[in-house]
Amino acid sequence: MGRVQLFEVRLNHGRVVYSPGEPLVGTVRVRLAAPLPFRAIRVTCTGSCRVSSKANDSAWVGEESYFNSALSLADKGSLPAGEHSFPFQFLLPATAPTSFEGPFGKIMHQVRATIDTPRFSRDHQCSRVFYILSPLNLNSIPDIEQPNVASTTKKFSYKLVKTGSVVLTASTDLRGYVVGQVLRLQADIENQSGKDTSPVVASLLQKVSYKAKRWIYDVRTIAEVEGAGVKAWRRAQWQEQVLVPALPQSALPGCSLIHVDYYLQVSLKQPEAVVTLPVFIGNIAVNHVPLSPRPGPGLVVPSAPPQEEAEAVASGPHFFSDPVSLSTKSHSQQQQPHAALGSVPHGAPEPHPQDGSPAPHPLPPPLCISTGATVPYFAEGSGGPVPTSSTLILPPEYSSWGYPYEAPPSYEQSCGGMDPGLTPGS
Incomplete structure (x- = not known):
């Protein structure tokens, strides 16, 4: 085991779900077996959306960022052996969207901590994903x-x-x-x-x-x-x-x-x-x-x-x-x-029954x-979406079927036009 025995991000009270505009509070914990020189210890809080053109692919073709905040927890120095704790706090923006994950893209929010070590040394990183719920009324x-x-x-x-x-x-x-x-x-x-x-x-x-x-x-x-x-x-x-x-x-x-x-x-x-x-x-x-x-x-x-x-x-x-x-x-x-x-x-949080009466502690x-x-x-071309033949796809507009202009001849009419010598009983 190396000098860094523990390096993690902890959110206060073990929370994982937050609301837009709410403060996000936590600590970065480090446990060392030996002194560790560093150039900086930083923590960043980010929120972004990434979209790919293939299912479960990490090659993103579209991306947008919602927030990116950084804090410096310690400047250049050396951490002695033992446990160390660095508190941090971020204010989540009020416009942050709800977390989402699908096969072609995701909206992800996370806190990432980094120990920037001197030249020729390996940097140390850890992260913690959290979720934002922006309630839809x-x-x-x-x-x-x-x-x-x-x-x-x-x-x-x-x-x-x-x-x-x-x-x-x-x-x-x-x-x-x-x-x-x-x-x-x-x-x-x-x-x-x-x-x-x-x-x-x-x-x-x-x-x-x-x-x-x-x-x-x-x-x-x-x-x-x-x-x-x-x-x-x-x-x-x-x-x-x-x-x-x-x-x-x-x-x-x-x-x-x-x-x-x-x-x-x-x-x-x-x-x-x-x-x-x-x-x-x-x-x-x-x-x-x-x-x-x-x-x-x-x-x-x-x-x-x-x-x-x-x-x-x-x-x-x-x-x-x-x-x-x-x-x-x-x-x-x-x-x-x-x-x-x-x-x-x-x-x-767990779902609660909708009984129509306000709960004392919702x-x-x-x-x-x-x-x-x-x-x-x-979607094909620059127009709107074109559905495929899958039964799960929303159906297109169905129009009336075409009808024949004349009904087909009946059995008696068909027989009446035949040679009399071919009719039964002749």
Whole structure:
């Protein structure tokens, strides 16, 4: 063992999570087995964001600095054998962004200490990473208490000569949530056709944007729940709940290289219909009473099937206007109790239940810096992002399918045009 037996940075009270504008206090501890000459002992406190163009690559192509402060703890001299302690204090800037870490970039804050030794001697360095949580108050987002509703109508063809449509409407009780809060989803499906739909799927998606040489987008499914399909000529209503796990907050204010967005996507595979609702994840809950979701202008509640289905309805089953309740087939959170649902650094404050009543000693909001596995895709050229064919990518706008101008001939018409000598029974 060399002369330096211990060289470390300690933060007071073992803290690892701080708020912007708060003082960061600690000490640099050194234990020596023999005297150590030095030219200077310094400590620096830095905060920066770095972005790469490849996953988990240390070759950064984009970088921005938020603060860089330095202190000189001791000038040129010699440290005798034994233990030494050097206190320090930094004031964190009020504009420092929340810590974040993903496969293509990270926002990192750390304290680094250096013992600058004389020429031909090896310098000694140590560092301590700490986390900054800049709480996002959901009440500062415009219209956050308004109902979150989206609707789409999908026309499709089936059995070659028949056409139908499905109206899919999704709504949530709020537009913003905090960790541990329950997201209440309601989906209304009107099957205005004689064909059953596929199961309805709702996915909570996270989209992280990295500004490298070109924009890189990482999208992953946070939670997924699947409901039953809707029978022909039926209206159905599906209600489900999703527990918001520990996730990084939306937007990451103060950082221009990384942006985080969340979406709730409700979709059908048959027919292909998708609605997407933007969702905000913050640290301070919405304090307004949520309004009741109302159908948007795109929602159509017909009292009869569409005109092109009039003949089919006359000879087939009637359209049921009273909605039925859909059952849930699978839920990705069924095996997840109220335990830790995300990546929270050691020493970070624990989540607390949102019961609506002020706590006598409120805890700081929980901090999550990791995003987990993601599916990347890139923006092509200088335009906006172009999604790939991955099922996790936010879907593009779907347009109506093309229909044949004339229906194909029936079996009798086909046989009538054949040679009479070839017809059966001749």
